[in-house]
Structure formats: C-alpha cells, structure tokens
Amino acid sequence: MESASQVSQSEQSANGGPPRQPEAPRLHRLASDIGEVKALDAPAQQVLNILGKAVKPGRVRDALSGTFLGHALHPLLTDVPIGTWTSAMLLDVAGGKGSGPAARKLIGAGILAALPTAATGWLEWGDSARKHTATRRVGMVHAAANVTALSLYTASYLARRRGGGGRMLAIAGGGALAVGGHLGGHLSYVHGEGVAVTTFEEGPREWTSALLDSELAEGQMTAVDTVGGMQVLLVRDKGEVFAMANRCNHRGGPLHEGELSDGCVTCPWHGSRFDLRNGDLERGPAASPQPAFETRVRNSRIEIRQATDPTP
Numbered sequence: 001m002e003s004a005s006q007v008s009q010s011e012q013s014a015n016g017g018p019p020r021q022p023e024a025p026r027l028h029r030l031a032s033d034i035g036e037v038k039a040l041d042a043p044a045q046q047v048l049n050i051l052g053k054a055v056k057p058g059r060v061r062d063a064l065s066g067t068f069l070g071h072a073l074h075p076l077l078t079d080v081p082i083g084t085w086t087s088a089m090l091l092d093v094a095g096g097k098g099s100g101p102a103a104r105k106l107i108g109a110g111i112l113a114a115l116p117t118a119a120t121g122w123l124e125w126g127d128s129a130r131k132h133t134a135t136r137r138v139g140m141v142h143a144a145a146n147v148t149a150l151s152l153y154t155a156s157y158l159a160r161r162r163g164g165g166g167r168m169l170a171i172a173g174g175g176a177l178a179v180g181g182h183l184g185g186h187l188s189y190v191h192g193e194g195v196a197v198t199t200f201e202e203g204p205r206e207w208t209s210a211l212l213d214s215e216l217a218e219g220q221m222t223a224v225d226t227v228g229g230m231q232v233l234l235v236r237d238k239g240e241v242f243a244m245a246n247r248c249n250h251r252g253g254p255l256h257e258g259e260l261s262d263g264c265v266t267c268p269w270h271g272s273r274f275d276l277r278n279g280d281l282e283r284g285p286a287a288s289p290q291p292a293f294e295t296r297v298r299n300s301r302i303e304i305r306q307a308t309d310p311t312p
Contacts, residue, residue: 035134
C-alpha cells in the first residue's frame with residue numbers, strides 16, 4: 001500500500017509535473033538567503049584583515065577560543081547578556097513600579113558581558129569565514145544584529161540613569177537580540193560552527209592496512225583514506241610511525257600540510273598543535289584532542305587501528 005506522500009507524488013507525476021519538494025521553515029530560508037548576499041563580502045574581508053593583525057596564536061587566543069574548557073567559549077558567554085537583558089525586559093513588562101532599578105542593573109550587567117562575548121564571537125567567526133562563504137555572510141548579519149541590540153540596550157541604560165523610561169528602547173533591543181540569536185543558532189546547528197570536525201568520523205577499530213612501510217620516509221607526513229572514509233595522517237618521526245585523524249578537529253585543516261617539530265604536528269590553518277603520540281592538544285585554538293591511532297608494521301605494511309574515541 002502506498003503512503004499518502006507516495007500517492008501525492010504519483011498524482012503530480014501523472015499530471016506532468018515533478019514531485020513537490022518539501023520546503024524548509026521560513027526562518028531557515030531567510031537565514032540561508034543571507035548566505036547568498038555577495039554585498040556582505042567586502043565589509044567581511046575588512047574585518048578579517050583586522051582580526052588577522054590583532055589576534056595571533058598564543059595564550060590569549062587560546063583563552064578566547066575556549067581551549068581551557070574543551071569547547072568554544074562563545075556559547076557559554078552568550079548566556080549572560082541574553083539572560084540579563086531578557087530578565088530586564090520581563091521586569092519592565094510585569095515587574096511593577098519598583099522593578100526599575102533592578103532592570104537597569106540587569107541591563108548594565110548585560111552590557112559589560114557583551115564585550116567579551118563579542119570578542120569570542122568575532123574570533124570564532126574569523127576562523128571559519130575565510131574558508132566558508134555562507135558562514136562569512138550570515139556571521140556578519142548576526143554580528144550586526146547583536147551590535148544593534150547592544151546599542152539599544154546601552155541607550156536604554158543611559159535613559160534610565162537620567163530618570164527616563166528607556167523601556168521601548170529595551171524592547172527594540174530585545175527584537176534585535178532575537179534576530180541575532182536566530183542567526184547564531186543557524187551558524188551553530190546548520191553550518192556546524194564550533195562543532196569538532198571529527199565528532200562524526202570514526203576510523204577502523206580492527207588492525208587495518210594503511211600504507212607500504214617503504215612509502216613513508218623519515219620526517220614525512222602523508223594522508224591516507226581508511227575503509228570507513230576517515231582520512232588518517234601517517235608520520236614517521238625518529239624511526240617511529242604515528243597516526244591520527246588528518247582533519248584538524250578545530251576547522252578541518254589538513255594536518256599533513258602542516259609543520260612537524262618536537263614530536264608534534266601544527267595545523268597549517270590556525271596553528272593548533274597536537275602531540276603525535278596520543279593526539280593531546282598542546283596549543284589551541286582547537287579545544288579538543290585529535291583522535292589518535294595505534295600503529296604497527298606487519299608484512300612490510302603499516303597497519304592502524306583507532307585508539308581513541310572520535311568524540312573526545
């Protein structure tokens with residue numbers, strides 16, 4: 001028996017038209033359409049140039065990236081301005097006459113928290129925007145909405161300090177905040193920004209032939225495809241063979257094109273550094289260890305099997 005959808009498609013085919021394709025939700029389409037706006041590329045490139053000069057690999061960058069947390073810092077920080085500003089708006093609407101001072105303090109706290117939140121957000125965006133056009137464009141509008149929200153809430157705070165109401169400014173700020181939040185969710189859950197690239201990759205759990213031993217020279221780094229489709233980095237360093245996932249879990253940089261030194265490999269895209277022995281993270285902006293493999297040589301071939309869980 002045909003399902004209702006099959007019957008509908010059959011009827012449309014019989015009428016000479018193609019089957020109707022399901023449509024994405026309207027808000028999803030609106031966010032995706034932003035990714036097609038080429039006019040956003042020029043201002044985005046200017047911001048990328050500034051970020052490239054201002055933020056260099058090191059402890060400050062690692063801290064802003066959330067290396068110490070094990071995941072991106074930006075989503076955690078967004079809870080503060082969103083929470084304080086939303087709470088202030090609720091007090092404005094339903095808190096009564098005596099809630100004004102509390103609402104003002106909440107708005108002030110959100111303004112202060114918005115500054116480090118924005119810094120981490122720009123850094124996360126910059127790591128992806130150079131490679132992904134749609135992310136670059138959607139991220140610019142996401143930032144613009146949040147800057148608008150910050151400006152409106154700041155104006156509301158100043159108006160309240162002067163004895164004015166400022167409520168309508170805060171409500172308008174809440175609208176801009178909602179737009180920014182939706183686009184932020186689109187970047188995270190549709191574009192996969194901030195998600196470890198290797199999360200859904202898995203290599204062989206049994207010993208699997210990867211390469212002829214004679215094809216891997218001392219100091220050489222090469223990438224091979226495993227049976228499961230995961231690309232694996234093979235390295236011979238000081239006579240030992242090491243293996244780990246080749247795509248950097250931060251943004252997918254090809255580690256075999258990176259730098260080998262002191263028993264570590266450095267990603268060529270953003271400078272994340274991983275220990276060859278076990279994939280441990282030595283330096284960010286990556287926030288997770290790199291999936292690692294055991295290696296052995298049998299019958300003149302290098303064999304590998306995954307030694308760590310792909311989801312650190």
